[in-house]
């Protein structure tokens with residue numbers, strides 16, 4: 001619960017470091033489109049080697065709810081609210097780490113009842129790389145199969161979070177064998193696997209290493225929003241040794257923009273998803289025109305759920321719908337004013353430029 005509470009505190013956000021305001025989209029004064037013709041539809045075919053046959057991935061917007069909650073007090077209500085959002089708007093929703101379900105068959109009951117209530121939700125499973133590494137190869141299919149089955153997940157996220165694990169009091173900073181574990185996982189399961197960070201991004205050299213593993217996508221999840229160095233630091237007693245060490249790393253990581261620009265210099269056999277500090281539909285548009293295939297947002301959804309005066313399910317749903325509507329409208333305006341009728345066109349046309357800063 002600590003994590004949830006701290007993630008809503010503005011001090012753990014690195015928004016001032018995101019660099020997203022250095023990018024501008026190029027205005028088109030003659031768009032030659034009517035606003036109501038603009039489509040956000042982005043359902044795609046998956047042809048990843050991790051998927052046995054070509055499969056239609058069912059989401060209809062190019063942005064998603066990044067993995068957040070699982071297995072703690074209050075998480076069932078949050079997951080229900082997000083699954084409802086997914087069912088109403090056909091948006092992909094990542095659930096938080098399913099670590100608990102690995103050793104506890106009872107824990108998967110929560111996911112089964114969620115799925116039963118929301119059969120139309122598009123859900124992604126989630127597990128940390130440092131947990132994945134611990135699973136013997138012979139048991140992968142069985143154990144991961146169970147995590148996927150209880151949720152009926154359409155996508156599986158593996159998160160890599162070395163900074164968080166090493167700072168966290170109860171962390172498991174064991175990452176030896178990570179690449180091999182990812183490769184084995186991709187072979188063992190039949191749904192697309194997406195590797196993600198949790199707010200520190202990927203460097204060019206790391207991205208190169210991920211070719212050839214059969215990943216469907218890599219979600220860059222860079223610095224610019226929720227920062228786990230800051231969250232883990234905030235969980236320590238002020239001025240304790242752990243607090244001071246965490247403080248040293250509270251600006252650590254590659255920004256989402258830096259990671260996205262790094263990727264332009266290489267060929268990847270996986271898609272690029274972007275998240276970390278994405279707060280508006282204009283941010284989503286910037287990521288897409290810079291090469292992201294899908295764009296993730298985490299903390300603002302949580303803020304919409306927890307931040308209002310009422311926790312009645314219908315009021316929470318209304319706040320989530322309002323956030324969804326705002327992001328969609330901002331993205332549509334970004335398409336319209338760059339003269340793009342579709343997300344695919346925005347991606348193709350590369351309508352961005354560096355912002356000119358006034359000379360001093």
Ligand SMILES: Cc1cc2nc3c(=O)[nH]c(=O)nc-3n(C[C@H](O)[C@H](O)[C@H](O)COP(=O)(O)O)c2cc1C
Nearest residue numbers: 007066067068096097159198225226276277298299
């Ligand atoms: C409360 C909270 C819990 C999170 N838990 C997970 C998790 O279990 N698994 C995961 O892959 N990422 C987790 N994340 C990281 C997010 O998916 C995302 O990568 C990160 O927060 C950056 O996005 P943001 O700046 O939009 O918040 C969590 C984020 C938040 C805010």
